[in-house]
């Protein structure tokens with residue numbers, strides 16, 4: 001049985017990664033309009049129909065964070081080596097770029113139908129993700145031996161490595177300062193009444209978690225392993241997104 005084919009509903013096109021229907025979502029773009037994108041949450045990828053439509057407005061990126069948070073416990077798929085364009089079925093071409101926050105990659109259609117980007121590389125491109133500092137690394141090592149790669153979902157032994165052995169993505173976190181700046185800009189524009197500084201502080205506290213509190217949480221999880229399997233191995237970028245969204249709601 002192929003479960004991926006059973007849940008095809010009339011939504012978006014098939015995901016190039018796993019073949020299930022992608023979900024159509026709409027976000028604000030840089031010109032004040034809306035951009036429709038297709039997302040596969042289990043594969044953690046976004047399909048943009050054209051290269052230009054990757055220009056989400058900062059508010060659109062915050063909305064994307066909220067959606068990622070909602071789907072945080074979804075089963076995660078690894079992406080296959082070869083993926084086909086959802087429009088023309090030709091093999092997507094792996095494309096590498098360098099941006100301020102480091103190397104980014106995406107898969108694009110050679111016929112220009114669009115591109116497939118992982119959440120991680122999209123956030124890196126938007127400079128919402130940065131490498132882990134040494135201080136953060138030593139704090140995290142006090143409570144975890146392994147984290148999940150934000151790029152491919154594979155395990156990283158943080159006692160040995162500072163990058164993923166599979167996809168080479170460095171240990172990364174959601175940048176609290178970038179989130180704070182974005183929320184500040186949004187608050188000015190829309191008077192949302194959320195305190196960007198408080199949200200950034202909550203994110204930093206979640207990252208530099210108190211070891212005793214973290215151990216207590218791990219003991220809780222060990223007793224009830226199926227309640228939130230996502231939390232058992234930590235993806236630091238997803239943890240940052242969750243900390244942000246939770247602080248946002250308070």
Ligand SMILES: [Zn+2]
Pocket residue numbers: 015016017018019020040041042043077
């Ligand atoms: Zn997928």
Ligand SMILES: [Zn+2]
Pocket residue numbers: 085086087088089090109110111112113114
């Ligand atoms: Zn195509």
Ligand SMILES: [Zn+2]
Pocket residue numbers: 149150151152153154164165166167168169
């Ligand atoms: Zn990886």
